[in-house]
Amino acid sequence: MRAAVLTAPDRFEVQNRPVPEPAADQLLVRVAACGVCGHDVLARKGLLAARPGQVLGHEIAGRVEAVGPAGDTSWLGRRVALVQRFPCGTCAECAAGHTNTCRGGPGFYGEDLPGGYAEYVLAGPLNAVALPDTIDDEVGAILSCALGTGLHALRRTRAAAGEVVLVTGASGGVGIHTVRIAAALGATVIAVTSSDSKKQTLLGSGAQAVVTVAEGAPAVRAAAANLGRPRGADVAIETTGTPTFGLSLKALAPRGRLAVVGNTDPGAVEVHLGLMILKELEIVGSAHANRRELLDVVDLVAGGKVTPVSPRVWPLDDVAAAHAAVDSGALVGRAVIRP
Ligand SMILES: [Zn+2]
Ligand SMILES: [Zn+2]
Incomplete structure (x- = not known):
């Protein structure tokens, strides 16, 4: 698969990488769109946990193309939006519903596991939410981070x-x-x-x-x-x-x-x-969002109560241009990459 790899601070390179294999009940998601957020900008500059060689991107929507050997095949073919963190589902934080502060599991896309600036990512039933056909891929990609984060913060306060x-x-x-x-x-x-x-x-x-x-x-x-x-x-x-x-x-x-x-x-x-x-x-x-907030945001958008700002779209090869647009401060709303 093609992936935009952060090879050094401020430097992306599109490389070929193996398509990841879903284990256990994991889902293989063909990425349709991935948002670029301020977090990615800091990661690109080398200021966060992402190291050179990582694939950034934690705002992901796509379609499930395969499931792991213990997976639920009803996910196959479904369009999904993903929560930024892929939690373990078994730790005390997860048991209490705080999957956003889970430190087990595959973790945060673009830091702990490869992110969505690529043709495929792994996900799971704990961080995937079905997308209705009325929500397109670009908007689906930004629901968890650009909308769910705000809903989570409004609830925290x-x-x-x-x-x-x-x-x-x-x-x-x-x-x-x-x-x-x-x-x-x-x-x-x-x-x-x-x-x-x-x-x-x-x-x-x-x-x-x-x-x-x-x-x-x-x-x-x-x-x-x-x-x-x-x-x-x-x-x-x-x-x-x-x-x-x-x-x-x-x-x-x-x-x-x-x-x-x-x-x-x-x-x-x-x-x-x-x-x-x-x-x-x-x-x-207030740390990003949980699957509950992503479900609620999908309902708010599908029900017409909240209209997201249409993201601006760049192809995978132009990931640096998408980042430059975010850097400029001129963009209202989100930049999105289509791998
Ligand atoms: Zn984000
Ligand atoms: Zn956990």
């Missing part, structure tokens, strides 16, 4: 209908879909983005107010006041991390909850402990 939810990095792949999901769930959304040029897109995505990073926390609090929350937002979904963490924390109302989802610029942040104590704030981490 117990965001509820009627609350004011702040979303940073709101034009990014996770950000814009978190805006759309939060709005669909009945929250009032304040979007934070880097440039004025993206305001209209975000207003069209269900945000009630859009603030630029340069305008800062005072503008967010003013927007929240206009929306009936004079003390600030109830929830912040932090998809960029370091660049906007301080803004998010300052923009929260008493008992506000902040989920850290993205870490685009790995490094330390300052946490104002006095602010946390006096406002009784909560900060939680």
